[in-house]
């Protein structure tokens with residue numbers, strides 16, 4: 326598991342190994358636009374500013390991956406990820 330830190334509120338939310346970042350955001354009432362939820366469409370792509378994502382999408386270029394991640398499928402190699410929400 327790892328945690329996401331929400332840049333706007335400073336909230337830290339734990340993402341268990343069997344849940345996506347998106348699942349956890351929804352449980353906390355944070356609504357993110359999505360479509361495919363499989364890392365293909367790019368609808369859920371969000372900026373991050375800290376941490377090392379384990380990118381599992383099929384839509385971002387290596388350059389985009391330096392500051393963006395797909396919330397529906399990405400996980401993390403670092404213990405926390407700071408996302409711009």
Ligand code: FES
Nearest residue numbers: 360362364367397
């Ligand atoms: Fe399509 Fe995340 S919802 S890439």
